[in-house]
Amino acid sequence: MTSPAPVDPRETASEQELIASILAGHRETFHLLIQPYEQQLYRTAFALMKNEAEAEDVVQDAVLKAYRKLASFRGDSKFSTWLIAITLNEARGRLRKENRATVDSLDAHENSGDFTPAALTDWREVPLAALERQELRELIQSAVAELPDAYREIVTLRDVEELSVNETAELLGISISLVKVRLHRARMMLQKKLVPHLKLVGKTASKARMFGRLPWF
């Protein structure tokens, strides 16, 4: 296990006040408290459930649980980490109940040092603006969805939600070095899967700029 992620006092000062206020009886304040984390919780739940409706249910139940258990939040980790931990538990509980909790065999991935990334020297950059295209969003979503479960969880926490390696390790209850190994494998799998497609998107985009229109695929 790792030590809890460091808490930024500026970030938590107002949160602590909100929490104190809710516990003192201003229940409505709970809306404000969780608002900044809705998308993060949804992404966490979606990484496990792989389904929009179920992810939404998980977040609703996790948020209600966080409200009911608010007095037990001690402030020794970030409030966001506490919320994400509740969401992960909620999602895992559901998967277990439905016997969908899959245990990936990662041995094959983790022991094979012979991974070869996709080498495409003419591909450099796909601009963020390209995400306006649903095709690109769907490509990324499906590449993430196809990762083994343990890799998808790590990539979601670390690269989608941009948590630190320490927070990711704390939330998943694994060592920092295992987070790094799995994150590396996951990123390389995504690279291999996505780059040939991104190249296509990138090329079409630059052609589009040349001709002043957006034909895309």
Added chain:
Amino acid sequence: MVLNCRHVWDRISEYIDDTLDPQVRAEVERHLAHCEICSAIIDSTRNIIILMADERVFELPLDFSKRLHARLDEVLKHEGPEPLGIGP
């Protein structure tokens, strides 16, 4: 130590996160200076990471927030948070 391409591939993730030890990082950079393939692989991986973090990729379903707060309202109306020491 002179790194070959495979050595560099094994360090891509840590290179991008800037967690390599400075000496190893310098060796990776020396390799990248003359290896177009590894440079392209690192650029593409970094770009994928940037794209993945964009909030448009995993967007909230329509009215997600509205439904969440409506359900929360139902509970807030009737219940306060539990006092410490109740239940697991």
